[in-house]
Structures are given as C-alpha cells and as structure tokens.
Amino acid sequence: MAGQTLQLPKIRVRGRSFMALIIAPEYPLASWFEALDQQIKASADFFADRPVVADLAAVMAETPTRDVAKAVLDGLAARHLRIIGIEGVDPALLPGTRWEQTPTVLHGREVRSVSPTQTSINETEAPATVATPPAPSLLIDRPVRSGQAITYEDGDIVVIGSVASGAEVVAGGSIHIYGALRGRAIAGLGAGASARIFCRKLEAEMVAVGRLYRTAEHWGEGLQGRAVQVLSDRGSLRLSAFN
Amino acid sequence: MSKVMVVTSGKGGVGKTTSSAALGAALAQAGQNVVLVDFDVGLRNLDLIMGAERRVVFDLVNVIHGDAKLPQALIRDKRVDSLSLLPASQTRDKDALTEEGVGRVIDELREKFDWIVCDSPAGIEKGATLAMRFADVAVVVTNPEVSSVRDSDRIIGMLDSKTRRAEAGETLEKHLLLTRYDANRAARGEMMKVEDILEILAIPLLGIVVESQDVLTASNLGCPITLHNPASVAARAYADAARRLMGEILPIDRPSERKSFMSRLFGRKAVA
Numbered sequence: 001m002a003g004q005t006l007q008l009p010k011i012r013v014r015g016r017s018f019m020a021l022i023i024a025p026e027y028p029l030a031s032w033f034e035a036l037d038q039q040i041k042a043s044a045d046f047f048a049d050r051p052v053v054a055d056l057a058a059v060m061a062e063t064p065t066r067d068v069a070k071a072v073l074d075g076l077a078a079r080h081l082r083i084i085g086i087e088g089v090d091p092a093l094l095p096g097t098r099w100e101q102t103p104t105v106l107h108g109r110e111v112r113s114v115s116p117t118q119t120s121i122n123e124t125e126a127p128a129t130v131a132t133p134p135a136p137s138l139l140i141d142r143p144v145r146s147g148q149a150i151t152y153e154d155g156d157i158v159v160i161g162s163v164a165s166g167a168e169v170v171a172g173g174s175i176h177i178y179g180a181l182r183g184r185a186i187a188g189l190g191a192g193a194s195a196r197i198f199c200r201k202l203e204a205e206m207v208a209v210g211r212l213y214r215t216a217e218h219w220g221e222g223l224q225g226r227a228v229q230v231l232s233d234r235g236s237l238r239l240s241a242f243n
Numbered sequence: 244m245s246k247v248m249v250v251t252s253g254k255g256g257v258g259k260t261t262s263s264a265a266l267g268a269a270l271a272q273a274g275q276n277v278v279l280v281d282f283d284v285g286l287r288n289l290d291l292i293m294g295a296e297r298r299v300v301f302d303l304v305n306v307i308h309g310d311a312k313l314p315q316a317l318i319r320d321k322r323v324d325s326l327s328l329l330p331a332s333q334t335r336d337k338d339a340l341t342e343e344g345v346g347r348v349i350d351e352l353r354e355k356f357d358w359i360v361c362d363s364p365a366g367i368e369k370g371a372t373l374a375m376r377f378a379d380v381a382v383v384v385t386n387p388e389v390s391s392v393r394d395s396d397r398i399i400g401m402l403d404s405k406t407r408r409a410e411a412g413e414t415l416e417k418h419l420l421l422t423r424y425d426a427n428r429a430a431r432g433e434m435m436k437v438e439d440i441l442e443i444l445a446i447p448l449l450g451i452v453v454e455s456q457d458v459l460t461a462s463n464l465g466c467p468i469t470l471h472n473p474a475s476v477a478a479r480a481y482a483d484a485a486r487r488l489m490g491e492i493l494p495i496d497r498p499s500e501r502k503s504f505m506s507r508l509f510g511r512k513a514v515a
Contacts, residue, residue: 142403143445145396145397145399145400145403146393146394146396146397146400147367147396147397147400147401148400161445162442162443162445164393164396164400164443165393165396166393166396166397167400180442182443
C-alpha cells in the first residue's frame, strides 16, 4: 500500500437529549400489571415508541431474585414497552437473560412526574442543566431600513438611528431606539411582560410587549412624535411619554 | 479610475430615466467619457429619452448572451461625442439578465469609460438588484411624497446589503436626488419638506430638481434636458448635481416659493 493512504470517513458523533419514562412496578404484581394494561388501553399512544426505564427497586427489595426480575421485565416487554434501561436491580442477576445487555447505570435528572392523561409529552421540556448566562444585547449602529427585519431572541436590541416605516425589530428582551420608531417593535419574546420599548420619537406602526400589541390608531395623536416608553402594566399595554 | 453609478429609486415614475439621461449628458459635457446602460429589460425607455430609438440594433441582452460584441451594441450620441448608450432589450424580460453576464459587460465598459450610469428599473426584483450589484456610487431618486420616500428607504437598505461593495464590507457612496419638487406645495404642507425627507432617509442630498414642464418636452423630443434647455431651472439643478458627483462642493440651491402676483400685491400667502 506504499504511496497510497486510504481516506477514512470522519466519525461524526451527535448529541441529543430526550426524556425517558420511568416505570416502577410494585407488589402485588398481578394487579399492577392489570392496571398497566388498562392504562395502555386507555391511552395507547402514551408508551408508544417512548424510551422506558424500568425501576425494579420496590420489587427487588422484597424478592431480589433473577427469576422475579426476568419475569417483571419480560412482562413489560410483552406489553411493547421499549425498555432502554433497568434500575434498582443488581446487575449480577441479569447475565443469561435477554436483559444482559440492557444498561443498568443511567445518568439523568428527574423531571416533574408525567401524567398518563397527557397523550403527547413535549420532549424539549427537559430542564437546562447549565445556568443561562446574562442576556447580551444586539447593537445596531445604523438606521433600520424599510423591509428589514431584525430578530434577536437572546436579549435586548439597541438601535442607534431610526427604525423606518415598514421595518421590524423583534427582541427577546427590551428594545431601545435612539431615534424615531416608525415601524414595528416587538419586545419580550423571551422576557415576557418585564420587557419594555424605548424610543426618542414615537411614530410607530405597531408595538408589542410579550403577548400584548397595539397599532398606532389606538394610542392617538397625543403621543405622536414624543419620547415614549412602552410597557406591560398589570395585563395591559401602557405607553407613557418621558416628560 | 472608472465609476459605476446606479440611478435607482424603488418607486416607479419618479424620474430615474430622466435623471440618468440628464446627469449622464451633463457629465459628458464636462468632458467625461460616459455610457448610459438601460437595465429595464422589456420596458426600455432610455433609448426614447436619448432620441436613439431608431438606431438600436443590438442590446445589453444580446451582448450578455454573446450574440453581439459590445462595440456593436453601443450607440454614440450625435450631440455629445463622449456620450454613449447601451440599450436594453424590448422583446425579452428581466430573466434574460445574469449576474455573471452583467459583471462581464460592466468590466468591459470600465476599460473604455469614466462613468457607467446604470438606469435601474423600478421595483426590487432582478433588474433592480443587478443594476445596483456592481455600483460604486448610487443616486437614489425620490419624490417628496410618502410612498416614494418609503420605497427609497427600502432601496437604500438593499444598497447596503445586496451590492458587491456592501458584501465586501466597503462603503457605497449614496446620494439623494429629490425630483419633482414644488416649493409652494411644500410650504402649504401638501408636499413633504426637504428636512423631513432627509431625516427619514439619512443620506446626503445631491440636489433638488423642481417640477418642470421642460422635462416632458425634452423627453418627447428625445433629448436629455441638460442638452435641450440648459438654461432651465431643472437643467441647471442637474448640471450642479453632476458637478457634485465629480467632487465639487456646491451649496444646494433651495427652491423658494414663488409668490403669486396677488399675494405680492397684498403681502399674504394664497389661501385655499
């Protein structure tokens, strides 16, 4: 193979997080499995294709035997649950069964208990384990021209210049405009009602904070052309002039 | 060092073609080698305004597609030696233009001319974006009227993002040319004021061209206004604008209100 190197493919590894369901059988097993059957009958989709971790701690506390472990796990599998992990079992009990290869050491973080009446679980609700850094802001040091739409969900937007008619500024936090606001400003996509909009000259077409919005015909002539802040105050949008 | 100048506006009918012809002729009269390029494929007007409609053999699309060489398509103006025209096609449409083809034509024109004036079509689609793509200088033509101002603002946003210069992080010189201005109507509040327009558009003012009957006369005669009637107010405004483009600093002549005879007599503004 002199003079030739094989181009090996690059191994790419991706990460994904999703929520697994933890199911913990209890004695008496017959009635527990009957209850499970009823549950599956009532909401068939609940377990469908969901990764399931079997927590056998309660069962193993009373009867720590391989036969019992195998019977319980086989019972779950027979009901088409996709067991991806087993907890609460001494791993020495599993060799010789079909559960030998199933992971028994699992790292994860408990989420709030899931109600079986939910037929779909939002997997993205798994909490972030990293503390979110303080929200940075986006600085735009030229006018925002008509037709341009600036969106910044991670924090505030500061514009040095005006926002033209037909332009749109959308922020997760607050919006500060050192100029005239002639277009649309939508604040608080992330921060909600605590966000505000500030401008030197209000000539806006529409403003919104969180879920509340107002078009220009609502606030009348009194505030036109003045330096104004827009905030959400006890469930309604309030516009007030600076002096 | 040749300069590619795009004359654009967004809004239609504000005076792009008139201004392209007038500015181009004024630059040529000042001794520069100028070519006017019509980018309005399918709705060409520059050839009419220049009085060359009976001499068009080949056009920009022919050159791009290789059906003709550039010198075959260029039409030299009969009145000013250093002024030429590259007309657009009337039978095709804007899809016949390609960025690569336009780039080649512009590069070839740069070798022969000091100024390449690109007359943009109205709108923000392919014809307009290709007209501005290779520009070094932009003249944004605006009427003192709300929809024209908003459309000009949109075009300025596109000049700052969709041109080669903007993508390379370089500055594109932008100038505002206010056309069809009527000082009396502005004073009465019927027309937007110059200050308000400058505040909204925030680009330097190149000149103010008043509404003028000479413009229609000149275009019907097929002659740019700066050649047809150089003494008229509009022609002088264009001539001054051309000098500013060449780098001269000239104060802008603000058209004042023309008092009517009656108001002069009684010292009052005419009230509706």
